[in-house]
Amino acid sequence: MENNILSNRVFKMSESATLAMTKKSRELKEKGFDVINLSIGQPDFFVPDFIKKAAKQAIDDNFSGYPPVSGYADLRNAVTEKLKRDNGLHYSPDQIVVSTGAKQAIANVFLAILNPGDEVVVPAPYWVSYTELIKLAEGIPVYVNTRIEDEFKASPDQIKAAITSKTKAFIFSSPNNPSGTVYTNEELRSIAELFSAYPNITIVSDEIYELINFGGKTTSIGIFDGIKDRVVTVNGLSKAFAMPGWRLGYSAAPLPIAKAIEKVQGQVTSGANAVAQVAAITALKANPSDCTEFQEMKKAFNERRDYIIRRISDIPGMIPNNPGGAFYVFPNVAELYGLSNGEHTINNDNDLCMYLLNKANVALVPGSAFGDPNCIRFSYAASMEQIKEALDRIEKAVLELK
Ligand code: PMP
Ligand code: GLU
Numbered sequence: 001m002e003n004n005i006l007s008n009r010v011f012k013m014s015e016s017a018t019l020a021m022t023k024k025s026r027e028l029k030e031k032g033f034d035v036i037n038l039s040i041g042q043p044d045f046f047v048p049d050f051i052k053k054a055a056k057q058a059i060d061d062n063f064s065g066y067p068p069v070s071g072y073a074d075l076r077n078a079v080t081e082k083l084k085r086d087n088g089l090h091y092s093p094d095q096i097v098v099s100t101g102a103k104q105a106i107a108n109v110f111l112a113i114l115n116p117g118d119e120v121v122v123p124a125p126y127w128v129s130y131t132e133l134i135k136l137a138e139g140i141p142v143y144v145n146t147r148i149e150d151e152f153k154a155s156p157d158q159i160k161a162a163i164t165s166k167t168k169a170f171i172f173s174s175p176n177n178p179s180g181t182v183y184t185n186e187e188l189r190s191i192a193e194l195f196s197a198y199p200n201i202t203i204v205s206d207e208i209y210e211l212i213n214f215g216g217k218t219t220s221i222g223i224f225d226g227i228k229d230r231v232v233t234v235n236g237l238s239k240a241f242a243m244p245g246w247r248l249g250y251s252a253a254p255l256p257i258a259k260a261i262e263k264v265q266g267q268v269t270s271g272a273n274a275v276a277q278v279a280a281i282t283a284l285k286a287n288p289s290d291c292t293e294f295q296e297m298k299k300a301f302n303e304r305r306d307y308i309i310r311r312i313s314d315i316p317g318m319i320p321n322n323p324g325g326a327f328y329v330f331p332n333v334a335e336l337y338g339l340s341n342g343e344h345t346i347n348n349d350n351d352l353c354m355y356l357l358n359k360a361n362v363a364l365v366p367g368s369a370f371g372d373p374n375c376i377r378f379s380y381a382a383s384m385e386q387i388k389e390a391l392d393r394i395e396k397a398v399l400e401l402k
Contacts, residue, residue, distance in 0.1 A: 013132040017369030021353070025363035036390040039363040041177060041327060041379045043242040045300075048293035051241060051283045058278035067274045069266040070258075071098025071250070075277050078284040079250050085287075086210070087220040089233060091252040097261045098272045098280075102208045102236035102249030104265070106171075107133045109204055109232050109251060112260035114139035118168035123154035124371030125330060127177040127206070131371070139168065143371055148321050148332050152179040153187065156194040163198060170195065173206035174221075175213050178370045178377040179330045180305075180323020185219040196226030202257070203231045208249070211240035211288050213325035214302050222252075230254055237276075239326075240294060241283050246276040301327050304380040304387055311391040312378070315398050327381045330367065334374040339401035346401060349373050359400075360393035 021039035028035045070076065076093035083089040099105040106129065114120070116138040122130055123144045131141040144162045146152045159170070174183040183191070195203055205221045222231035236249025249272075251261060265271065288294050308329055312320040317335040339346050341359075346352050349366035353376055356362050367375030380387055 009136060009138065013135045014128075014369075016132070017128050017365055021357075021363050021365050024357065028357070028361070033361050035357070035361045035363060036382065036386050036393075037363045038379050038382055038387070038390055039365050039377075041239075041381055042244040043239060043297060043327070043381050044383060045242040045293070045297045047241060047243050047246070048283075048291060050286070051243070051279050054282035055246075055275050055279035058275045061278075063274040063278050065274065067271045067277055069097075069271045070094075070262045071096065071272060072274075072277050072281070075281050075284075078281045079252065082284045083220075083233065083252055087207070087233070088223045089220055089252065091233070095255055095258045096250055096252050097258055097265060098248065098250045098277060099265060100249070100269055100272045101238060101244075101247045102206065102234050103129055103133075104247075104269070104272075105234045105236070105249045105251040105261075106130065106204070106206065107136070108261040108264050109202075109234070109253065109257070110134055110137035110139060110169075111264045112257055113202055114168060117166060119164060119166040120169045120171060121159060121162045121167055122170075122371075123159070123172050125152060125176070125178050125367065125375070126171075126371050127173060128365075128369045130171050130206075134171075140166075142167070145371070148319070148330075148375070152176065152181045152321060152330070153183060154191075156190050159191065160194055163201070167198070167201055169202040169204055171204040171206065173209065174218060175209035175323070175325025177209065177326055178328045178365070178367070178375075179321055180326040180328050181321075182213050182215060182218055182324035188219050188221045189224055192221055192224035192227045196224075199230070201230070202254075203227055204234065205231055206234045208234065208236050208239050209326040210235065211294070212298060212301060212327060214298075214305065215324050218325070232257060237280055237283055240288065242297065243276075243283070246273070246279070248272055248276045248280050300384075301380065304382075304384060305329070307384065308378060308380050308387055308391065311395070315391075315395050317398060317401075327379055329378045329380065330370075330372070330375045331378070332374050333367075333376050336398065336401060341397075341400040341402070349376050352376060356394055356397055360390070360397040362390045362394055
């Protein structure tokens with residue numbers, strides 16, 4: 001009965017695994033369990049004071065009406081300036097649409113460009129929401145499986161093999177969630193060269209972790225000739241400015257796509273939160289290298305990354321990857337499959353995450369949600385004390401498996 005009232009569209013998509021695991025850990029905490037949540041990717045830092053001040057001022061200045069659907073003109077200008085300054089991208093303000101998080105920006109893109117049955121090529125591992133948002137828009141995700149031995153990078157040949165006459169788009173992120181993989185400038189150039197032979201394919205570049213990288217600067221694929229006029233660049237303030245709850249992101253897209261996104265968004269949310277938009281102008285005008293809060297956050301992530309990789313490599317059966325950015329590690333844990341502590345047998349990534357949640361009270365996310373069931377995801381967006389304690393508990397629980 002209940003099935004009849006819901007759409008097929010909803011049955012075809014899965015719940016967000018990152019948010020589901022966080023919900024489980026919250027429920028256990030409410031029951032009194034001392035759960036350490038390494039499942040969600042949100043910075044455990046506060047919003048820099050100069051951004052908070054701008055938001056408070058926006059409230060006092062009565063920014064309480066509906067903003068323009070695509071965002072305040074000043075913010076769209078600030079986005080174009082930021083994309084020029086930091087990324088070498090040349091979008092005009094009318095190509096920018098400000099959204100309720102990068103998540104909505106991505107949903108908007110797929111709703112704007114996909115017809116039922118259109119295919120979108122997605123390198124795996126991928127962020128959990130790409131595939132489900134493609135399905136929500138009645139498209140079909142086509143996976144390109146990558147290997148930990150190749151740093152989870154998709155080669156142009158692998159991507160080419162996934163392209164068909166139905167391919168409408170390609171989506172990827174660098175730095176990647178869940179692997180933290182960062183593509184080099186040369187690697188992106190060769191992917192861009194591949195797509196220059198496919199003029200009908202839109203490239204969606206999710207750059208939300210752009211500033212959280214440990215090897216210098218990242219490259220935006222939209223700089224390369226041959227594809228630059230059909231790249232949608234997505235970014236937001238959730239990660240670099242520690243503002244996930246403010247829900248502010250944006251897309252920069254070819255004009256017809258930007259107009260379609262505006263049309264979709266105008267019917268769904270009427271535009272992003274006005275106060276957050278005004279604060280975002282101040283945030284984007286700041287140069288990250290001059291922002292001490294940001295530099296301190298990045299330094300802390302770098303230290304935690306080194307620590308967590310070392311601890312994971314000391315746990316028998318866990319082989320960490322070597323992330324160059326974001327705040328995740330995505331170790332291969334397949335050697336643990338088939339082991340048991342006498343009470344619970346670990347048959348897969350879901351069993352392992354449930355075992356670690358119940359036994360060690362640490363919340364992680366199964367790799368299958370990101371398209372790789374041999375791995376699990378650790379988020380190190382948590383304090384060093386929490387990470388240490390979590391790894392002590394995980395090590396103990398894993399050593400009980402024989
Ligand atoms: N892209 C990636 C790769 C992410 O990890 C996230 C996580 N939130 C998002 C987009 C969406 O970010 P938000 O909606 O908070 O801007
Ligand atoms: N992107 C973060 C994560 O992967 C936040 C949760 C979500 O929206 O998926 O954990």
